[in-house]
Structures are given as structure tokens and as C-alpha cells.
Amino acid sequence: MADLTTEFLGITSPNPFWLASAPPTDKEYNVRRAYEAGWGGVVWKTLGSEGPPVVNVNGPRYGAIYGADRRLLGLNNIELITDRPLQTNLEEITRVKKDYPDRALIVSIMVPCDEESWKAILPLVEETGADGIELNFGCPHGMAERGMGSAVGQVPEYIQMVTEWCKKYYSKPVIVKLTPNITDIRNPARAAFAGNADAVSLINTINSITSVDLDLMAPQPTIDGKGTHGGYCGPAVKPIALNMVAEIARDPQTHGKPISAIGGVTTWRDAAEFMVMGAGNVQVCTAAMTYGFKVVQEMISGLSQWMDEKGYSSTADFIGQAVPNVTDWQHLNLNYIAKAKIDQDACIKCGRCYAACEDTSHQAIWMKEGRVFEVNDAECVACNLCVDVCPIENCISMEQMAPGAVDPRTGKVVPAEYANWTTHPNNPAAVAAE
Amino acid sequence: MANGHQASGVAAHRLPPEEIATNFTDLHAPLAPHEAAVAADRCYFCYDAPCMTACPTSIDIPMFIREIQTGHPEAAARTILAQNILGGMCARVCPTETLCEEACVRETAEGSPVEIGRLQRYATDRLMASGVHPFTRADATGKTVAVVGAGPAGLACAHRLAMLGHDVTLFDAKPKAGGLNEYGIAAYKSTDDFAAQEVEWLLKIGGITVETGKALGAGLTLDALKADYDAVFLGIGLAGVNALCLAGEDMEGVRDAVEFIADLRQAGDRSAIAVGRNVVVIGGGMTAVDAAVQAKLLGAETVTIAYRRDREAMPASRYEQDLAASKGVRLMFNVMPRALIGEAEVEGVMLEYTDVVDGCVSGTGETLPLHADQVFKAIGQTLLGAPEGLEIAGGKIAVDAQGRTSVAGIWAGGDCASGGEDLTVTAVAEGRDAAMNIHEELTSC
Numbered sequence: 048m049a050d051l052t053t054e055f056l057g058i059t060s061p062n063p064f065w066l067a068s069a070p071p072t073d074k075e076y077n078v079r080r081a082y083e084a085g086w087g088g089v090v091w092k093t094l095g096s097e098g099p100p101v102v103n104v105n106g107p108r109y110g111a112i113y114g115a116d117r118r119l120l121g122l123n124n125i126e127l128i129t130d131r132p133l134q135t136n137l138e139e140i141t142r143v144k145k146d147y148p149d150r151a152l153i154v155s156i157m158v159p160c161d162e163e164s165w166k167a168i169l170p171l172v173e174e175t176g177a178d179g180i181e182l183n184f185g186c187p188h189g190m191a192e193r194g195m196g197s198a199v200g201q202v203p204e205y206i207q208m209v210t211e212w213c214k215k216y217y218s219k220p221v222i223v224k225l226t227p228n229i230t231d232i233r234n235p236a237r238a239a240f241a242g243n244a245d246a247v248s249l250i251n252t253i254n255s256i257t258s259v260d261l262d263l264m265a266p267q268p269t270i271d272g273k274g275t276h277g278g279y280c281g282p283a284v285k286p287i288a289l290n291m292v293a294e295i296a297r298d299p300q301t302h303g304k305p306i307s308a309i310g311g312v313t314t315w316r317d318a319a320e321f322m323v324m325g326a327g328n329v330q331v332c333t334a335a336m337t338y339g340f341k342v343v344q345e346m347i348s349g350l351s352q353w354m355d356e357k358g359y360s361s362t363a364d365f366i367g368q369a370v371p372n373v374t375d376w377q378h379l380n381l382n383y384i385a386k387a388k389i390d391q392d393a394c395i396k397c398g399r400c401y402a403a404c405e406d407t408s409h410q411a412i413w414m415k416e417g418r419v420f421e422v423n424d425a426e427c428v429a430c431n432l433c434v435d436v437c438p439i440e441n442c443i444s445m446e447q448m449a450p451g452a453v454d455p456r457t458g459k460v461v462p463a464e465y466a467n468w469t470t471h472p473n474n475p476a477a478v479a480a481e
Numbered sequence: 482m483a484n485g486h487q488a489s490g491v492a493a494h495r496l497p498p499e500e501i502a503t504n505f506t507d508l509h510a511p512l513a514p515h516e517a518a519v520a521a522d523r524c525y526f527c528y529d530a531p532c533m534t535a536c537p538t539s540i541d542i543p544m545f546i547r548e549i550q551t552g553h554p555e556a557a558a559r560t561i562l563a564q565n566i567l568g569g570m571c572a573r574v575c576p577t578e579t580l581c582e583e584a585c586v587r588e589t590a591e592g593s594p595v596e597i598g599r600l601q602r603y604a605t606d607r608l609m610a611s612g613v614h615p616f617t618r619a620d621a622t623g624k625t626v627a628v629v630g631a632g633p634a635g636l637a638c639a640h641r642l643a644m645l646g647h648d649v650t651l652f653d654a655k656p657k658a659g660g661l662n663e664y665g666i667a668a669y670k671s672t673d674d675f676a677a678q679e680v681e682w683l684l685k686i687g688g689i690t691v692e693t694g695k696a697l698g699a700g701l702t703l704d705a706l707k708a709d710y711d712a713v714f715l716g717i718g719l720a721g722v723n724a725l726c727l728a729g730e731d732m733e734g735v736r737d738a739v740e741f742i743a744d745l746r747q748a749g750d751r752s753a754i755a756v757g758r759n760v761v762v763i764g765g766g767m768t769a770v771d772a773a774v775q776a777k778l779l780g781a782e783t784v785t786i787a788y789r790r791d792r793e794a795m796p797a798s799r800y801e802q803d804l805a806a807s808k809g810v811r812l813m814f815n816v817m818p819r820a821l822i823g824e825a826e827v828e829g830v831m832l833e834y835t836d837v838v839d840g841c842v843s844g845t846g847e848t849l850p851l852h853a854d855q856v857f858k859a860i861g862q863t864l865l866g867a868p869e870g871l872e873i874a875g876g877k878i879a880v881d882a883q884g885r886t887s888v889a890g891i892w893a894g895g896d897c898a899s900g901g902e903d904l905t906v907t908a909v910a911e912g913r914d915a916a917m918n919i920h921e922e923l924t925s926c
Contacts, residue, residue, distance in 0.1 A: 398528030
């Protein structure tokens, strides 16, 4: 079995699976159970300044999006940072770290955007012996209205400023957690590293309203007839998170910088995908909230099996391997030509490919006598929609046309050489090929 | 104290009433809402769906399943009932394993089709439980139609005609409407008096007058009907039962399976129905299976179905065969009755093994005696009491694709008419389609 030991910012954990700062990491009881279940690390639920803690709503604080059989695909929350006294949290963190020295323990913090507030809390956190801190610049609800959370994360200058304070008053690694509720994720990431952050973690939750109660005419979750936007997470947000991680990983200004990936990690495969996209480890919340802490055991065995199969001896062997293959659209090879191919033996004759292509795409699938579905290469643009709607895996595949063959759609020979939009004759800004 | 399996002869009360009650509960329990949601999620919403093509009434199955999925089972029921007004009963009795569910692409993909029958029941049960009749009548046409036979074909025909604005008189020989739905289906497929409830619900459309205890030759003549009504539809079923043509058929203990099945359906207390200790059912169709399974459920010690051809040729589907086997019924293939044994009361059946050569059944000469204190005949039904003057084809009233008989103004459908399998669902389709043709004829200038 492959060794999953992962080093991130000099912090060693037995595996790359950390619990994200959220309800599962709110207190000693949960965190001990998480470690016992096998989690490699924990980011403690966000601490606020000393004094009376925040309060949460007393009605529902989560809303959900379901797939088939009520499989939870997306979760939305309007919970705030910890609503327990600072001192209680600090004492618990100290005890837990002492008992689990081999596990990562990071403390998430959110205090007002002034130097005094940070200067006050950081030494207290340092005393706990925790391995590092994570700055919560992400929460999009409640705290943002008070000038914290995503209100900071949306202003790169604030990110840099606060990160600098943290590096000044705290000696261990500082991770900056980013909000996805922004146009270009590269700017806050650049700001964090400009402030000497050791790493960024992303994504925090996405602003969302999950559903509307059509009787109450109010968003859900509904509290006394009203609702508010919350933060969206779970499997549904993974594609958004993957893109943002990739954007930072391939940005020349931040390339190679440590990233802790968050956003819909549910299985070992999700984790592997984030890690090859440049993440040094992953943080998980919704999967644990849906299935309990035990879910990490599948992630551990699955990642380990995959590493064995691929011959990777450590997570460092594959981290970032896919980053060079993320490019801009304009650099994609326009001379790569593929056609859909339907495996007639695998086909169950549902006709979904036909409906999709005929009604919504390129009229490139024939429905022949006896419900035989065949691709008309003269119309197929290889859009992949038929593959995506086919209920049978690998029944429809995209097959590359060999260079030299004639594409029946265009009547042109498939060129062997690479060519992209930047040099395409239809591009008004085309650069003449040298 | 129950008499038990081993009481000799034909005896009632073999099992305690509670056990009888349990034995005759729903064959398939209704789906609960979450089960229905999960089952509905499995539908792929196929293009030009094969299940829909396989359905004799062409119900838009992917659409009704999608309506269940989106939380509107009553809308799903409307989609079903618009094509098949007896969609509730068909959901219970259709051999879906040889119709829609056999055609389901998930059957092809994984050998486990979407549970179309149970989903259809889920939707129709919900709508019927709400007491709503979802259709209304068109403006009155002033035309009248006589529908003879209130079975599936007659009910479907009458409902469609009433909906189109015609006034219908629905006659039936029996004391209750419903035909085979009421008298001819295993009790565990139509629990809680469903057939009668469905008829009552169907009649809510209005414009249908039911007259029971009346049949052709028993108070009705075709000539009088032709004179009194603008059109006549015959859905009189197959009232005759084929005989074994063996000596001793009139012995005590030798019965028609259809009669036994009807008794079970009409009985207030099923445990009072007498059943043999050793029962032999001659035949291989649904009637044979319904009789055999119910004989076992009443407490018969041994029940054997004796069928003269092999398993593949058996008209009852493999699903029905397995159901019978699971209840402890012994299925014998390639055997035919050679003689009935006994004097006043039947004591056994002498079977002879058969060979089937080029489709023809012949005895091999090897015989096998079986103990039997009760023998059920289930070798098919025949058209009885068809009015003079109508062309007969293959023992049934000859009809064209629209259900027209050889005599103008007279239509026929269901089991009594030529073409189609003798299924509830095909009868519904034929009754409905004949109604459309009658309507066309009555309203064209």
C-alpha cells in the first residue's frame, strides 16, 4: 500500500485528507472522533475575537440540492463562525494537539480588519501549539455584512494587509482561504502571496439560494417566513473549485505556490484530481457531513490503490502533474478532428443521443430501422453531447481522425501539424505564421 | 380449528382465517412515495420509447414517470388514463414482463427494467384515492350507443363514448359490471374490491347507464338494439369453457377454473371456499396459474399444473410460472389428461406424456396416475351466444382494425373479437378504438 504521508508547509500528516473549517471541526469531541476515524488533519472551526461569541439562527441553517434517490449533491449553509467562547476553543485545541501530535491541526481565524484585533488573538492561538492558521476571508453570509469574511476576500489590498499582520505576529504557517465570489481568483491569490502567505486554500462557499418554498414564497432554508443567501458547497461545486485551483496553479505569478484544495471532495478520485491540478492536499466538509467521518477510509484506500496502480510512491510524485495541460482556448489544436462512434454491442437503444443531437445539436445521428443509432460523420462536429447524455459508460466514444484522412464534414484533409486560433485565417487578430 | 392441508376430499376451512387473509393480500405491495421517486429516477426518458410501443394502449410511459418524478402523480395518472381508462387495473394485471417492462432499455442494459407497472399503480391509486375523475364530457351529441358487456372492452368503449358526448347504455349478464376484472382475475391481483371501485370511479364521467342481468338471448336481441340505438358495441367476452372431452367430466370435484376463480372473488369469507387436498389443474394459461396458486393459498396439500406442451410454449409467462412455483405449485410439462379416475367423485387423473412434433401434440403411450380430489379445467374459453348474422373468424367475431363487424352499425372488441391477445389491456385498446370509430361515424354527415 502506497504511503500517503503528505508534507504541506512543513506540516506532516499521515494522509492528505484534512477536514475543512466548518461544523465538523467545531469542538474537541468532533475533532477527536475525526482523528480516530483516520483524518490526516483538521482545520478548527473559525475563531472570532475575545468577548461575547456570535449567535446563530435557531431555525434551519442548511438547504440541499438532491440527485436521484435523494443523493445530496449540493449543500448550502447560513451558519456563522464558532458560537462558543474563545477561551473554550483555545483550551480544547491545546489538549487535542497534545494528544494527536502526528496529525495536522490548523486554526481558522476571522477577526475585524484592524491590526489590533489580529495582534490580540494571534499569540493566544500560537500558545495552543497548533501547526498553523488559516485566515477565513471566505464566508459569504452574515460575517461579510460585518466587514469580515468574503468582504475582506473580495479586496486584494485587504488580503495582503491582513496577511502581513499575521506573518508579523505569528511564527508558524499562514494559509489564506479565498472566496470564489469574485471575478478573477488570481488577484486575491496574488495578494495573499504578496503578503507572504505560506499557502492559499480554496474555495470557500459560493453565494447561493438553494430553493424557494412556493407556498411561503420564500427562499429555503426559511426562518419565520424569510430566507437569506448562504454558502454553497458539496459535489456540485467541484468543477468551479477545480478551475479556480487550476487558474492559480498555472498563473505565472503564483505557479508552484502551495494550495490546499477545497470544494466538493467526496471520493479519492476527487482528491487525486485536485492534487494533480496543483493542490498539496485537500480539505473536506460536505462528504463528512453527509456520510460521517468514516468516509475518509475509502478516500485513503482508494488513493493508495490508485498510487500503487500508477507506481507513485509518494503524493509528491503526482502533485501538479496536470497543470501543464491546462491552457487557454486559443491554444487548443484546431487540427485535432474527432468523430463520435457508437458501440452497437453496448448500445441499449434508449435513443437519448439521437434526441440530443437531432433536437439540440448537429443532426449527426441517424435513427435507423430497429432503433439502430449511427453517427453521420458528414455532420458530426465531435461536440461530445451524445457521450454526455448516454447512460452507458464507454458506449459512445470520440475517435480521432488520422492525419491524411478526409473529414467528410468539411471535405478537407486532416492536417498532421498543430494549429490554433492565434494563426487561424478567420481570426482578425491572427499572427502570421513565421 | 382449521381442517389443515391433509383433510381428505374437498374441504373448506383448511387454514385459519387470518392465514387465508394474509395469503390473499396484494401480490405486489404498493410503492411508498420515496420508493416511487427512486423507481421513477431510473427511467431514461427514451426517445420514441420502446416501452410505449410495447404497450397495447400506447401510454406515454416516459412522460408519466417524469410527472411522478417531479412530484405530480395525479398528472401522471391523467397521462395514463387518457390512453387507458382502466390503467389502475392494468397496472395490477398486465403481464408487464412481456410488454412494457420487457421492452425497457434497462432490461436490456442490466436485466432489471424500470418498474413501470408499479409506478403506474402508484399514480392511478393516488388520483383515484382523491376521488377525482379527471375527464369531462363534451357537449351532448344526442346520439345513443348500446354497449353489451361491461368488461374491460365495454367499459373502455362506454367511457370514451360518454366523454365524446354520446349517451351510453352498458349491459351486462352478471349482477355486477367489470367482466373479467370483477370475476376472472386472481384475488391477490385485485385486492380491496378494486375492480368494483374502479368501475364506480369510471362511471363518474356521467352519461353511462348500467343495466345488469341483461345479455343477448337473455332480454336483449341484436335487432332490438340496432333499432333502439345509433350504434352497438359488443364486448361479450368468451362465456364458454372448453371441455376435456373425457368420460367422467361430470363427476363431483371436476370444475371449470374460471368458476373457481369467480367464486373466490365474490366470496365474503374465502376460507369458506372448498378446495381439494390434491388438486390438478389442466391447462397452461393465466387462468390455470390463477386457479392453481389460489388453490395452494387456500391450503391444498399438493397442486399440480399439467400442461401438454413444454415450458417455452406455455401461454403463462415465465414470471407467472415462477410465481406458481414459489407458492409450491408443481409445474408438469408435456403431459395431457388421458382419463379421469373415480366413480361419483373424482379420485385422480391419468396423465400421458406427450411429444410435440411440428407443433402437433401426441401421446407417447407412457402414463402416470395422479391423485386428485379436485380437477380444474383451464384449457381455454370459447365464444358463446354470438348473435346470428355476424361473420365469425377463428371462433371469434370478425372485426377490422377499427372494430367494425361484418354488419354495419355493430362494432366488437375484447376477447370475443378476432385479433389481439386476450389481455385486459388489449381489450381496453380495442374498446377505446372502436369508440373513436363509432364517434367518427356518428358525427360525420
